[in-house]
Amino acid sequence: MLKLIIAIFVGKIILFFTKTLKFGGGSTAPGFYALKIDPCSIEELSEFLPLSIIITGTNGKTTTSKLISYFCEQSGLRVIRNRSGSNLERGVLSALIEQIPFNNFLNPSSIRKSFDLCIWEIDEAAFYQISPKINSLAILFLNIFRDQLDRYGEINSIISKWNQTLTKISQKSKIVINSDDTNLLQILKNIQTQPVSFSITGEKIKGESRIKGKKYKSQATATNIQLLSLDQTKFDLIIGLKTLHITSPLPGLYNIYNLTAALTLADILNLDLTKVNIWLESFSPAFGRVEKFTWKDKKFYLLLIKNPAGATEVLKLIKSYITPHDQLMIALNDKFADGQDVSWIWDADFEKLNDLKLKYKFVLSGIRAYDLAVRLKYSGIEENHLIVEPDLIDAFNALIKSDSERVFILPTYTALLSIQKILTQKKIKNYYWQN
Amino acid sequence: MKLTITYLYHDLMNIYGDTGNVIALSKRASWRGIDIEVKNISVGQKLTKGLSDIFFFGGGQDEQQVKVSEDLVSTKKGEIIKEEVEKGVPLLAICGGYQLLGEYYQPIQGKNLQGVSLFPAFTIASNRRMIGNILINASSKLMLEKNNCLVGFENHSGKTYLKNKDQALGYVKFGFGNNGEDQTEGCIIKNAIGCYMHGSLLPKNPDLTDWFIKKALSYKYQREITLKKLDNTLEEQAQRQLIKRFEK
Numbered sequence: 001m002l003k004l005i006i007a008i009f010v011g012k013i014i015l016f017f018t019k020t021l022k023f024g025g026g027s028t029a030p031g032f033y034a035l036k037i038d039p040c041s042i043e044e045l046s047e048f049l050p051l052s053i054i055i056t057g058t059n060g061k062t063t064t065s066k067l068i069s070y071f072c073e074q075s076g077l078r079v080i081r082n083r084s085g086s087n088l089e090r091g092v093l094s095a096l097i098e099q100i101p102f103n104n105f106l107n108p109s110s111i112r113k114s115f116d117l118c119i120w121e122i123d124e125a126a127f128y129q130i131s132p133k134i135n136s137l138a139i140l141f142l143n144i145f146r147d148q149l150d151r152y153g154e155i156n157s158i159i160s161k162w163n164q165t166l167t168k169i170s171q172k173s174k175i176v177i178n179s180d181d182t183n184l185l186q187i188l189k190n191i192q193t194q195p196v197s198f199s200i201t202g203e204k205i206k207g208e209s210r211i212k213g214k215k216y217k218s219q220a221t222a223t224n225i226q227l228l229s230l231d232q233t234k235f236d237l238i239i240g241l242k243t244l245h246i247t248s249p250l251p252g253l254y255n256i257y258n259l260t261a262a263l264t265l266a267d268i269l270n271l272d273l274t275k276v277n278i279w280l281e282s283f284s285p286a287f288g289r290v291e292k293f294t295w296k297d298k299k300f301y302l303l304l305i306k307n308p309a310g311a312t313e314v315l316k317l318i319k320s321y322i323t324p325h326d327q328l329m330i331a332l333n334d335k336f337a338d339g340q341d342v343s344w345i346w347d348a349d350f351e352k353l354n355d356l357k358l359k360y361k362f363v364l365s366g367i368r369a370y371d372l373a374v375r376l377k378y379s380g381i382e383e384n385h386l387i388v389e390p391d392l393i394d395a396f397n398a399l400i401k402s403d404s405e406r407v408f409i410l411p412t413y414t415a416l417l418s419i420q421k422i423l424t425q426k427k428i429k430n431y432y433w434q435n
Numbered sequence: 436m437k438l439t440i441t442y443l444y445h446d447l448m449n450i451y452g453d454t455g456n457v458i459a460l461s462k463r464a465s466w467r468g469i470d471i472e473v474k475n476i477s478v479g480q481k482l483t484k485g486l487s488d489i490f491f492f493g494g495g496q497d498e499q500q501v502k503v504s505e506d507l508v509s510t511k512k513g514e515i516i517k518e519e520v521e522k523g524v525p526l527l528a529i530c531g532g533y534q535l536l537g538e539y540y541q542p543i544q545g546k547n548l549q550g551v552s553l554f555p556a557f558t559i560a561s562n563r564r565m566i567g568n569i570l571i572n573a574s575s576k577l578m579l580e581k582n583n584c585l586v587g588f589e590n591h592s593g594k595t596y597l598k599n600k601d602q603a604l605g606y607v608k609f610g611f612g613n614n615g616e617d618q619t620e621g622c623i624i625k626n627a628i629g630c631y632m633h634g635s636l637l638p639k640n641p642d643l644t645d646w647f648i649k650k651a652l653s654y655k656y657q658r659e660i661t662l663k664k665l666d667n668t669l670e671e672q673a674q675r676q677l678i679k680r681f682e683k
Contacts, residue, residue: 154496341452341566343451343588346635347449370676375638378455378462
């Protein structure tokens with residue numbers, strides 16, 4: 001116990017310094033060092049924590065956890081959660097260090113009086129490490145797509161790890177899954193309890209593997225989908241005996257999956273789902289997930305890309321709403337958090353961009369800007385319609401100088417972090433770690 | 436002129452962006468006015484002799500690789516591919532495809548997967564994953580025009596050993612290559628190349644793409660072919676950017 005308190009104390013100090021000196025958001029360093037002092041911090045704390053919801057999968061974790069957390073907070077629940085993609089063990093511990101006051105740690109049994117629920121987005125490869133240590137009320141599996149193979153390995157190996165982990169998890173945890181994803185259904189073999197599933201009808205995400213013929217029956221179904229604009233989507237959600245008519249500010253089919261998943265969790269938590277449209281009206285999207293901001297009459301949209309399935313959905317979305325007066329910038333880095341193998345860009349459907357007839361040139365940036373340029377050239381875009389500017393600051397300045405009305409920026413993860421920094425320096429945004 | 440690319444097991448053996456190779460071949464041919472048809476052939480489908488001008492075979496997951504290995508043998512596709520390659524049809528096989536076209540693949544547990552024996556090489560599974568960017572000096576047999584550097588990204592745990600090291604596609608300058616031991620990378624037999632280089636390989640190595648197109652046309656039309664020069668500035672910059680990083 002003393003070791004744990006020292007670990008938390010050191011974590012608190014590190015958090016204080018990173019925030020005061022603006023090193024970063026303090027979303028990983030406090031937990032990282034606390035784990036060095038007491039590697040069992042999370043197990044030891046878990047008995048004092050309220051129940052948890054765990055969210056994992058390849059795409060949509062951050063948006064879905066932000067949605068369900070927001071719904072809970074709007075319903076008056078006090079939530080602890082990890083933020084902005086800090087979804088490894090150190091991110092979970094950093095969130096606990098940040099959000100729980102120090103005197104609570106001195107008397108851990110008081111934590112449960114101060115909080116009602118924990119919501120954790122967990123990296124699909126870190127799931128096996130973290131989830132057995134936490135008492136969970138529900139575990140949500142969003143989807144499984146091919147992601148950075150150098151980090152995660154093959155889809156089959158992730159599923160088999162999930163399966164092994166599920167045997168170690170209490171049967172009290174409800175398993176919530178996207179039943180449109182056939183690969184995910186493989187995990188049902190290893191659970192004893194009845195799962196809760198959700199699906200959507202009529203539309204399909206590219207790269208998703210679906211069962212042919214008979215569909216798995218799901219408890220929550222999104223239907224009558226209308227993708228109206230970048231700021232508005234409508235659909236009906238049939239959940240249990242209720243039908244909800246939903247108006248969402250989040251564009252794109254993938255966000256209907258995220259929202260359906262979040263509402264399935266909200267239903268398990270017995271939140272009042274009739275309030276969903278009121279909640280959504282004031283919801284702002286997560287860090288870099290169709291994040292919008294305006295600067296000197298120019299509108300910017302920031303959309304993270306990180307793997308072929310996610311990038312193709314983003315390209316589809318842009319294609320539906322972009323006009324010839326808009327401009328597009330794509331930034332590809334190959335650091336560890338981006339995936340060091342950039343081969344995936346050849347599996348993403350950049351061909352969608354070749355008939356846009358944009359007045360302004362494509363701006364390509366990041367460490368692997370030339371790989372992107374080659375990808376776009378081979379997708380059928382004229383070479384003289386490409387500007388290659390590996391330095392992100394120069395690329396961003398080129399966007400600011402051009403007369404384009406709106407700018408869409410598609411960065412990989414570490415490029416997104418750098419762009420957030422640039423936005424902060426230019427005072428377009430406040431501190432970059434804020435959601 | 437026209438070329439038909441046979442994309443082998445496109446649905447099972449493409450998880451590392453290897454499709455980029457087929458895109459590169461198609462584009463560089465069509466920029467020169469050569470018509471391209473891409474035929475996808477997978478499990479259960481028939482492969483007919485004489486209809487392919489280039490074969491492409493990518494990498495897949497372990498489970499799929501077992502399925503594909505069985506299909507190559509049971510439907511005699513493997514035999515047909517080997518015969519065609521011996522006649523002079525070019526082929527590019529990456530990672531899993533390269534392994535299956537060797538003599539055999541020995542997994543850590545279980546029975547050996549029988550290969551096609553197109554490449555005189557065999558592969559032994561290991562517990563060590565060889566991941567990272569790779570730079571090789573290509574064999575002089577290729578007679579590449581500008582330089583003999585090839586760049587890509589490797590991600591494999593199988594170690595491939597060549598029966599005869601003179602048949603290597605090239606020698607590793609940075610990275611692991613066939614097995615991380617003998618500096619060789621890939622294998623070249625007639626106009627067939629097998630190797631571990633993703634990236635995708637061909638878009639960043641345009642001279643190699645043109646080598647395939649030239650070999651395919653020369654074989655199909657039975658005469659010496661000279662290809663029209665294309666502007667490779669972007670491709671070469673993408674390659675140079677990686678080489679520069681290795682030199683640091």
